[in-house]
Amino acid sequence: MERLRSPAIWPDRTRSVTVIETHLSWVFLTRRFAWKVKKPVRHAGSDLSALGARERDCRREFALNRRLAPEVYLAVLPLTLDRAGTLSVNSKGRVVEWLVQMRRLPASRMLDAALAAQTVSVSQLRAVVATLVAFYAARPRLAIQGAQYRRNLGDLIDANERDLCGPALQQDAVAIVALCNSQREALTQLRRHLDQRVREGRIVEGHGDLRPEHVCLLKPVQIIDCLTLSKVLRTVDCADEIAFLALECERLGAKQIGRALLREWRNASGDRPEAALVHFYQSLRAAVRARLAALHLREAAYRGSPRWIERTRCYLGLARAHLQRCRQLLHTNAGLLV
Structure with a gap:
């Protein structure tokens, strides 16, 4: 996850990345968006240790939250790794993680x-x-x-x-x-x-x-x-x-x-x-x-x-x-x- 602190990975030309960690996920805040990554953990009623399980969990979260926040929850996108070892969002390469893309909201x-x-x-x-x-x-x-x-x-x-x-x-x-x-x-x-x-x-x-x-x-x-x-x-x-x-x-x-x-x-x-x-x-x-x-x-x-x-x-x-x-x-x- 340390590599996701790099602004170059993110598609909105951000200059900085703020990371928020919860029990079950990491959230990376860029200039315009919040990107949620599920932790590969097991907890009551759910096992997210496998990549496929994390994708399903991302899609469930996206669908449920679109009900009340359709302008915030934008997409579920893959984090990919190409042959040169470059991480990027929704690009060619091997899918190594899944992201819930959200529009950032004004804290005030x-x-x-x-x-x-x-x-x-x-x-x-x-x-x-x-x-x-x-x-x-x-x-x-x-x-x-x-x-x-x-x-x-x-x-x-x-x-x-x-x-x-x-x-x-x-x-x-x-x-x-x-x-x-x-x-x-x-x-x-x-x-x-x-x-x-x-x-x-x-x-x-x-x-x-x-x-x-x-x-x-x-x-x-x-x-x-x-x-x-x-x-x-x-x-x-x-x-x-x-x-x-x-x-x-x-x-x-x-x-x-x-x-x-x-x-x-x-x-x-x-x-x-x-x-x-x-x-x-x-x-x-x-x-x-x-x-x-x-x-x-x-x-x-x-x-x-x-x-x-x-x-x-x-x-x-x-x-x-x-x-x-x-x-x-x-x-x-x-x-x-x-």
């Missing part, structure tokens, strides 16, 4: 940056909501039963409890078990509402990771980096995804923007999920994010990292706060609106 127009700058407008929220309403309306109805959907949610609770209670993550296991048991109780109490959401066709193959850093406030709005690893994890209630985006706004200090987002969603979609259900979804998603944050602490590079310790603590606090609100609403049978 990402929703997380706009939240930090306190520049998010109602019209921008409406544009995000309109994009998502159209996206969900275009999704085919999934052949899923209420019992299976509830099992999927229960499986998330089980995974959160199992990992967060692991000694390597150094969490309060008693508190984690109490949180997860309360979420299971709420899941049981919300059975009728969850089954109704399934009957109404509200469960779709969605984005799966709808966070502010994935939302670009261009015209039209572009939403990138959907969850590609698991269709089960992309199988979500529309209200769950919107509630998760609102939760992430809250975590970033923009709780009112999150509430406004939910309000604009209700107005644009006509969807009126129970408030208790929305808070349950937010509690569950916060616990999932706490687990993912805490898992960084297993890695040698992040052990004792204040960033991931604080991120885990923050998400667990949000999980408990939204669960408490959910339980209050279930107890009082409050109205439909959040």
